[in-house]
Amino acid sequence: MLDLIYAVLVLVSVLVTVQSAHTLYLTLYTWDRPPAEAQAPDKFKPPRLSFTVMLPARHEEEVIQATIGRVAESNYPQELIQILVICRADDQGTIDMAEEKIGQLRQHGLRNVEMVVFRDEPINKPHGLNAALPHAAKDVLAVFDAEDDIHPDIFNVVNTVMEEEEVKVVQGGVQLMNFDSSWYSALNVLEYFFWFKSRLHYHARLGAIPLGGNTVFFERSLIVELGGWDEHNLTEDAEIGLRLSAAGERIRVVYDSRYVTREETPPTLGHFLRQRTRWSQGFLQTLHQGSWRNLQTRRQRFLAFYTLAFPQAQALLGLYVLFSIGTMFYFKAPVLVALISFLPVMMLLAYFLICTVGLYEFTRAYGMKVYPRVVIGMLIAWIPYQLVIAYASMRAVGRQMRGVSNWEKTRHIGAHRQQVAYRTESLREAGDRAA
């Protein structure tokens, strides 16, 4: 019996180590490739493509006006841009703020912003996008979130990439910025940093990519052909990415620190937990829904399965962390078994070191400064953060089993805008130029 326990311990340790090594590889994938593969073009082509910007918003009174302003004032011909602010009829607060901003813009001569208000259910982002789809009139659909701090040249970047590389789908970089605002924010920021700068490139190269929820650009006809977004999926972005991949569509990821869309970490642990639960449950839904099975190669299907099932693995890993801590104190194993069971711990340490370097890389790229206390805080938060994510994954499984799939909204307060206030002046300058 004891031998069996040892064998299981060794097997699990080896599997977790292999998985960790693979994750580490994906985390740093892009740093092993020529930088040009990920970067935005250095010279823009003349604007040709037109864009319909879809801005779904719910209870976003605090941030919606600034976001509309940034999109409207981007460095792209206004006649080539249509902005649709999407709200549900019961969200009068956001509607009022959006209409106020639209009025202000019209006074400045910007008349390309419209409201799309829907009344039916479900109340979620994909339904809002589908509701707005018939109103979209331009070549390319661009999806942004209500709190997004977009770069004024993002449409030039996408226009150039789509024209030069003949791709119909582009995923732009999204980056959380406020790495120093809570105990978990640095780790949350790094997740985005590594996901968009590195891992998504690997997915794109293999042709099995769960797209992000914003700064994503589709040729409109593609989405119409696909029948829009899946309204019953909590991660409709990932789902549509896999559907596009299954259809053989080549997807280009552009992460360039000059042009990323800036966002904020969830303001409280509760919001963070709910956001993570939604993502995990969405991945679980996508896994069960099965569009990933239509991917062409076994390698693509494995990658999709691995990615979608990973939140559940994270839940188990969370339990394994607790189990491991218990065995350290209460279980005496042979030295070789104990050595092997330490391999995941060593991978964890390696991953922490890589994250620390990543934090310095991130702040260097964005002209910020990181203090040692942030690194120490990250070290202290490391295990609790993993446990929170594991709990969110377990919560997602519970919700899915109970048939609960309502959209738990993440609140946005504009922390990223406070942190990078210096950029506002530049953007305002851009707006003035555009006007």
Next chain:
Amino acid sequence: MPPDRTAAPPRVLHPPELRSDPPREAGVPTAATEGLRSLGRPGAIALIFALLSGLLTHAYHLFDYPLYQTDEGIYMERAWAVIREHGLSPQTYVYDHAPAGWLMIAGWVELLPGHFEAFGNPVNSGRVLMVILHVASTFFLFEIARKLTGGLLAPLIATFFFNFSFLAVYYQRMALLDNIMVFWVLLSVYLPLRRRGHLFTGLWSGLAFGTSVVTKENAIFFAPAIFYLVYRQTKENSNKSFVITFWLIGASAPIVTYFLYATLKGELFPKDFSFNLSKPPQGHVSLLYEMWYQIHRNSGTLFTPNSSGLQPDYLYTSWLPRDPYLLVGGTIAMLICLWVGWHQRQENPAWLVAGGLAFGIAFYLARGSVILDFYVIPLIPLYALCIALVADRMLKRIPVATAVPSITILCAVLLLVPSGGSPDGGYLLKHGQQGQLQLADPYHVPQTFMQNSEIAWVRHNIPTNARIVSDDDIWVALHDVKPVYPYDQSHWNAASDPQVRKKIFGGGNWEYIDYFVMSNGMLQAMQLNNGSTSTSSGIEAYMLYALKYHSSMVWSVNRGQVHLQIWKVNH
């Protein structure tokens, strides 16, 4: 009309501190970059010549010369313990060396159809592995020299010394941790040169280096030069922070694992945290105490041996006679490399890397501690590299028509002139005792037959239950082939391993000894070990007493300076 933004993208909107990643390949223009080009036909021929000459010089006469050494026996018996007993040593493992080297030997032996007896004497299995590693190391050295200089002359010169030097052939044939360590060190240097700036190259190079340290700890002296190389190879790359971090992670992983092993065994710290060297703590062995002890061992310096006279003067009696060209030339070349490398470090880090690598191990040897004769092994490829770099630079300044014949004549002299300033003759030829021309000792003199005769005599004349004090070089032969001699132990363990001393030799009672199977080298080691340090004072006295007053010689064989004898203790 919208403003035309296509001609000049409106970069003015970005804060100046926002930086984009620099291009990956914008590295320092060094010879290393030039060396990345493909080998080509001449290069392939040169490489094949280097590999074949390495194979021939090391494999020919391998099982006959040199004599099986004590340390070869120690590592073979520890590999035996890994396979047969699933432990790190058949006796108490005292953390005298990290175990990666004999774990590798064990892995190799496990693959062989006849395990330890695949090639006759068990030590031969280890020696075959050394030849394989030597050929691999030759490849690494060839490529390192090629990538550092961008030409074929330097790799040919470096591998010439590495393959033909008498010093190299003599020591590199032995199944020693140092040879395994050299393999890992050269691999660690080769990897960053092979794929400049690639992310995971840092990890693999670091892992190779970490493995070299847990093979033989003195590899740590290479760390500054290899780290500098990795740093220079990634200096201009956007991924440099990750490459360097990966190198550090890779290098740390094997070392951390070793410390973790000791921790899990409860053997990291000495009992009661006592680091008193004059009164070793009892109870259990300790990694940190052993390290503390090793750091404080001192037997004079390389140039001034200790006053007891028991510590052999290896530099003058063993190393220089075997190859003065390599050692003197290598030292001068190392200094030139360091001088030139320091002044040209911005343009070309190659010289500083080569000089730094050689200096690291030269410093280790010269700094003053216990030195064994085979400790010169890691110096050989790096001195060869330094000589190659300097020769390459010098020969590039003279016309090809002069350079090629010059180098050919020089190599021919070293290979074929039987004396040429060296007491032991040329690399391939020497004069025999009657003045006749003959192949040099490594290809001509049989030595190990004496030890095989000794083992055969033991098997025919000594009962298996006899308590034998012997040397480690025959240990596996007496323990792995049936009938085994379970009470045969080396004098080291009979002296210092409490378990062996107590259970087999009555706690250090001469009357418990039945036979001595020994060489003159073992006798010298016994005398040295009996009183060389405060902690070892008198620990071999009971054996020396039995040998001197109660034993009679029953068998002996003598050849040159080697004397093997078997003594029976008269109770």
